[in-house]
C-alpha cells in the first residue's frame with residue numbers, strides 16, 4: 001500500500017473516531033443547533049481529516065477545527081477567518097492555488113504542503129482537555145511516519161507547537177513566534193495562530209504572518 005493510500009485509510013479512521021466522548025457530543029450538538037448565519041447549511045459535524053499534498057515538504061499543524069468553520073465545512077482551516085489568513089498567505093507564497101478557502105469543494109489545491117491539527121474535533125471554547133490531546137496525538141504520530149518528504153514543520157500557536165513536541169518526544173523547546181529549531185532532521189518553525197484573538201488585537205499582523213511563510217519557503221529552498 002502506498003503512503004497516499006495509508007494516509008487515506010488513516011483519514012477514514014479519523015472521521016469515524018469517537019475516542020473523546022465530550023467532543024463527539026459537542027460537534028454533533030453544534031451541527032444540530034447551528035448559528036443563524038449558517039442555518040441553511042448541513043454541518044460536517046464529525047472529526048476532520050487532514051489534507052494536502054501527500055508528497056509535501058511543509059507540514060502545518062494547527063490547533064483544532066472551529067465549531068462553525070471546519071466543523072461546518074468538513075475541511076481544516078476552511079470557512080473561517082483563520083482559514084482566510086492561511087489560504088491568502090499560502091497562495092502568496094506558492095503553497096496554494098487560490099487565496100481563499102471557503103468550502104471543501106472550492107477547488108483549492110495545496111502544493112508541497114499538508115495541513116493537520118493537534119486535535120481533530122472542534123472543542124468547546126477552543127480548549128481541548130489534556131486527555132483529548134493525548135487521544136488525538138496518535139494520528140499526528142502516524143502522519144509524521146507517512147509523510148516521508150516533510151522537511152519543515154510549521155506549528156500554529158502553542159498548542160500546535162506542544163502537540164508536535166509531544167509527537168516527536170522533544171523536550172525543553174520554548175514556543176515563541178518565529179522560534180526555529182532543528183529536531184530529528186526536520187526544521188521546526190513556530191508561529192502565533194492566525195485566530196481572531198491574535199489578528200484582531202495586532203499580536204499577529206499580516207506582515208508577521210506572511211513573513212513566516214516567506215521564511216518557510218526560503219528554508220525549504222535551502223534544504
Ligand code: SF4
Pocket residue numbers: 014017018019020021023024047048119120121132135136137
Ligand atoms: S479529538 Fe481526535 S481522538 Fe478525540 S474524538 Fe476527535 S478525532 Fe478522535
